[in-house]
Amino acid sequence: MEHEGEIRMDRSDPYDVSAVTGSEGLRLRRWREEDLPSVLRAYEDPAMRRWLAVQVCGPEEAADWLETQRTGWAAGTRFAFAVTESGREDELLGNVVLKRSDPLNGPAEVGYWTTASARGRGVATRALAALTDWAFTTFGEQGLTRLELLHQVDNAASCRVAEKCGYPLARVIPALPPDYPLDGHVHAREAPAAATVSPSADRRGEAAGTGGGRASGR
Numbered sequence: 731m732e733h734e735g736e737i738r739m740d741r742s743d744p745y746d747v748s749a750v751t752g753s754e755g756l757r758l759r760r761w762r763e764e765d766l767p768s769v770l771r772a773y774e775d776p777a778m779r780r781w782l783a784v785q786v787c788g789p790e791e792a793a794d795w796l797e798t799q800r801t802g803w804a805a806g807t808r809f810a811f812a813v814t815e816s817g818r819e820d821e822l823l824g825n826v827v828l829k830r831s832d833p834l835n836g837p838a839e840v841g842y843w844t845t846a847s848a849r850g851r852g853v854a855t856r857a858l859a860a861l862t863d864w865a866f867t868t869f870g871e872q873g874l875t876r877l878e879l880l881h882q883v884d885n886a887a888s889c890r891v892a893e894k895c896g897y898p899l900a901r902v903i904p905a906l907p908p909d910y911p912l913d914g915h916v917h918a919r920e921a922p923a924a925a926t927v928s929p930s931a932d933r934r935g936e937a938a939g940t941g942g943g944r945a946s947g948r
Contacts, residue, residue, distance in 0.1 A: 747868075750811065752860030756853070758811035758826060759819060761799045765812060766792045768822035775846045777938035781885055782843060783909075799827075806833055809865075813844070813857045823848040824939075826861040828877075830869070837876035837918070838865065842891075843939025854937055858895045866921050875921045879940060883913040887937030892917035914941075 750758040766789065772778060773786040786795050802808025813824035824844035831839075840861060844854050858879075865877060879897050881888040889899070897917035905913050 750860055750864045751816070752856050754852075754856060755816045756823075756856045756860060757814050757816045757819060758857065758860055758864075759814060760803070761796055761810060761812050763796060765822065766796060768812075768820075769795060772822060772824075772843070772845045775938065777846065778843060781882065781888075781938045781941055783941040802829075807831055811857075811861065813842075813848075813853060823853050824857060826857045828861060828865045830874075833869075833872065835873075837878050838869075838874055840865070840877050840879050841940045844937070846938075849938070854891045854939075855894050858891060862895060862919060870921055877919045879917045879919075881915055881917075881937075881940040882910075883915055885915075885937060885940070888940050889915060889917075891937055895919070 748760055752758065769786060769792045770789065773792075779785060784795075786792050799808065799810040802810065808827060808829050810825060810827040812822055813826060814821060815823065822845055824842060826842045827840065829839045829841070840858065842854055842858055842861075844857075848854075862877060866874060877897070878900070879888075879892050880903075881892075883902070892915075893899075897919045899915055900918035901916045903914040903916060905911055
């Protein structure tokens with residue numbers, strides 16, 4: 731029986747994995763070129779424009795965004811998944827990403843966003859839980875011991891999503907106007923000593939997403 735946080739990967743090599751299965755039929759799959767119209771629709775959402783540091787406007791920028799996901803995966807520095815449901819993989823629910831700017835040293839960063847129609851269904855919490863378990867399971871032997879999630883201080887919903895997934899507030903980073911006019915929260919989760927399951931998802935407190943770090947985009 732599948733339970734919250736259980737991971738099923740189609741392949742064992744992280745560079746070749748095609749999908750990760752989360753709870754309640756959630757499925758994280760690699761981004762595809764045919765997802766371009768869904769990316770454009772997602773970024774038309776006012777909440778996405780408010781909370782995300784990187785914006786996508788028009789087909790050319792959407793194509794560039796998809797290319798960033800592809801090249802990041804090939805380089806081993808950015809592992810992004812489209813969030814869907816089993817049997818309905820053409821219906822986009824969101825995005826989750828693991829970023830390892832230095833795969834050999836330091837923590838990695840996680841981030842997410844959800845589409846407007848997916849909010850209020852526990853999608854953000856379940857997707858982040860699945861990504862977290864996959865990251866520690868896949869890269870733990872390579873020395874990954876800590877994951878961080880960053881968001882703007884007034885994004886209370888992202889705070890709740892982080893805490894439900896076992897990411898307590900670790901520190902506050904100061905504002906850096908004009909690009910970052912408000913302080914930021916850094917939530918962190920340490921690698922488990924042994925295999926564990928993620929905290930149970932709660933369908934309250936869904937957020938559009940996280941704006942990420944000072945040099946990061948979703």
